[in-house]
Amino acid sequence: xxxxxxxxxxxxxxxxxxxxxxxxxxxxxxxxxxxxxxxxxxxxxxxxxxxxxxxxxxxxxxxxxxxxxxxxxxxxxxxxxxxxxxxxxxxxxxxxxxxxxxxxxxxxxxxxxxxxxxxxxxxxxxxxxxxxxxxxxxxxxxxxxxxxxxxxxxxxxxxxxxxxxxxxxxxxxxxxxxxxxxxxxxxxxxxxxxxxxxxxxxxxxxxxxxxxxxxx
Amino acid sequence: xxxxxxxxxxxxxxxxxxxxxxxxxxxxxxxxxxxxxxxxxxxxxxxxxxxxxxxxxxxxxxxxxxxxxxxxxxxxxxxxxxxxxxxxxxxxxxxxxxxxxxxxxxxxxxxxxxxxxxxxxxxxxxxxxxxxxxxxxxxxxxxxxxxxxxxxxxxxxxxxxxxxxxxxxxxxxxxxxxxxxxxxxxxxxxxxxxxxxxxxxxxxxxxxxxxxxxxxxxxxxxxxxxxxxxxxxxxxxxxxxxxxxxxxxxxxxxxxxxxxxxxxxxxxxxxxxxxxxxxxxxxxxxxxxxxxxxxxxxxx
Numbered sequence: 001x002x003x004x005x006x007x008x009x010x011x012x013x014x015x016x017x018x019x020x021x022x023x024x025x026x027x028x029x030x031x032x033x034x035x036x037x038x039x040x041x042x043x044x045x046x047x048x049x050x051x052x053x054x055x056x057x058x059x060x061x062x063x064x065x066x067x068x069x070x071x072x073x074x075x076x077x078x079x080x081x082x083x084x085x086x087x088x089x090x091x092x093x094x095x096x097x098x099x100x101x102x103x104x105x106x107x108x109x110x111x112x113x114x115x116x117x118x119x120x121x122x123x124x125x126x127x128x129x130x131x132x133x134x135x136x137x138x139x140x141x142x143x144x145x146x147x148x149x150x151x152x153x154x155x156x157x158x159x160x161x162x163x164x165x166x167x168x169x170x171x172x173x174x175x176x177x178x179x180x181x182x183x184x185x186x187x188x189x190x191x192x193x194x195x196x197x198x199x200x201x202x203x204x205x206x207x208x209x210x211x212x213x214x215x216x
Numbered sequence: 217x218x219x220x221x222x223x224x225x226x227x228x229x230x231x232x233x234x235x236x237x238x239x240x241x242x243x244x245x246x247x248x249x250x251x252x253x254x255x256x257x258x259x260x261x262x263x264x265x266x267x268x269x270x271x272x273x274x275x276x277x278x279x280x281x282x283x284x285x286x287x288x289x290x291x292x293x294x295x296x297x298x299x300x301x302x303x304x305x306x307x308x309x310x311x312x313x314x315x316x317x318x319x320x321x322x323x324x325x326x327x328x329x330x331x332x333x334x335x336x337x338x339x340x341x342x343x344x345x346x347x348x349x350x351x352x353x354x355x356x357x358x359x360x361x362x363x364x365x366x367x368x369x370x371x372x373x374x375x376x377x378x379x380x381x382x383x384x385x386x387x388x389x390x391x392x393x394x395x396x397x398x399x400x401x402x403x404x405x406x407x408x409x410x411x412x413x414x415x416x417x418x419x420x421x422x423x424x425x426x427x428x429x430x431x432x433x434x435x436x437x438x439x440x441x442x443x444x445x446x447x448x449x450x451x452x453x454x455x456x457x458x459x460x461x462x463x464x465x466x467x468x469x470x471x472x473x474x475x476x477x478x479x480x481x482x483x484x485x486x487x488x489x490x491x492x493x494x495x496x497x498x499x500x501x502x503x504x505x506x507x508x509x510x511x512x513x514x515x516x
Contacts, residue, residue: 043225043233043236044233044236044237044239044240045233045237045240045241046237046238046240046241046243046244047237047240047244049244050240050244056469056472057465059468059472060420060424060464060465060468060469060472061424061461061464061465061468062424062425062426062427062428062438062464063424063427064427064428064430064431064438065427065438065457065460065461065464068430068438068441068442068457069457069461072442072445072453072457073453073454073457076258076260076450076453076454077254077255077258077260077454078254078257078258079254151335155335155336155337155338156337157337158337158339158340159337159339159428159431161339161431162339162428162430162431162432169337169339169340169343172340172343173343176343176347176348177347183347183348184348187340187343187344187347187348190340191336191340191344194335194336194337194340195332195335195336198334198335198336199331199335202331202334202335
């Protein structure tokens with residue numbers, strides 16, 4: 001138990017790093033994913049293909065492989081990032097964007113046909129229809145799945161710990177190896193830190209789901 | 217589906233779309249060309265780099281390299297997934313049944329277990345297996361995969377049972393089946409069938425997550441790619457990585473396609489049975505599609 005109490009500052013450091021990784025990657029993935037979703041519903045065939053290919057490829061590759069790519073392989077083909085932290089953010093965003101894209105797309109598809117028809121019948125253009133009518137409604141539907149995607153992202157940041165970013169998982173491994181007698185309390189402490197982030201988010205997702213549910 | 221956003225295009229709009237497609241296509245091709253140029257600049261296309269797969273350096277045989285990737289690496293990945301998947305499904309089923317039992321001393325622990333393991337990273341549980349439970353690497357990977365995925369499978373099964381129309385269990389009780397009988401012979405078979413696509417996509421996740429074993433030191437596919445890189449040198453990392461990633465993509469795409477196929481087939485067949493049963497008890501038929509396929513038959 002001493003190992004947990006006396007290393008509280010390390011826990012706090014790891015917790016902050018996990019949080020920062022999650023927030024940066026969440027914002028980046030949200031932007032990239034929404035752009036990809038726009039590609040996937042656009043009338044332009046080539047963009048639709050691009051979006052679909054991206055999603056199919058990234059969703060079917062383990063996150064660990066993406067990390068491996070951005071940290072070990074990318075430098076070999078001349079793509080260098082300033083630090084492991086940046087590489088980790090890129091890998092997490094690229095991976096999560098595919099899931100965000102699918103959530104947003106299914107949200108767009110869930111908006112009633114009549115909505116878009118009405119928008120078109122009063123003369124709105126494609127962009128206006130999407131921007132003023134469909135997306136605001138779609139976002140209400142996609143918020144709960146998006147929160148779930150970000151919960152998964154929070155847990156996925158632990159992979160960064162395996163690639164030289166000192167977040168919670170890496171701190172946990174370091175402390176567990178340094179204190180063989182206290183392995184269980186150390187790791188349970190790390191687990192609790194993750195649960196502090198994930199369980200309230202899960203409750204929030206359920207609450208939002210009930211709140212924004214509306215009859216169509 | 218998305219055609220609702222725009223009219224069926226006329227001749228002008230079609231021309232615009234074609235122009236747009238060409239421009240967009242050129243843009244994407246430009247990106248690809250840029251990427252290819254970048255690869256070319258760094259000498260990735262040199263035949264010598266790819267020789268690792270047919271005429272490897274350091275007096276190694278090509279068959280050894282492939283053996284190392286496919287038999288040892290992929291073999292270890294598949295072994296972990298193959299042991300973990302049935303265990304996770306079975307435990308998930310038990311947890312799902314536990315969660316919907318009215319007895320609180322059964323349902324509350326089930327909820328606790330599900331919520332706890334859903335919220336923890338898989339790799340942390342693998343590490344816990346290695347350091348705290350003193351498991352071997354394979355056992356630890358299986359442990360991590362099982363405790364996480366059983367929680368997810370439990371939620372999938374529960375969602376399937378909850379999504380069934382109420383008339384199903386009411387009818388079962390009305391003909392005198394007990395709670396257990398209703399669950400086993402009426403609700404679960406329908407729920408499993410309904411949730412088959414979700415179950416398969418979760419299996420894809422499980423297979424993907426087995427690569428987390430790389431982080432704790434299990435010698436799986438990615439680790440064998442890394443070991444080959446260390447042995448042959450960093451020059452060969454790109455070809456090795458491409459093969460490793462391609463293996464994952466091929467396996468997972470196949471599984472995902474299977475899920476889509478089953479979903480399409482299942483929505484025709486299973487809907488028939490449910491829609492008919494709903495009509496029989498005067499309940500709401502879920503949709504015109506279901507009602508119409510209900511008449512065209514299918515296994516009940």
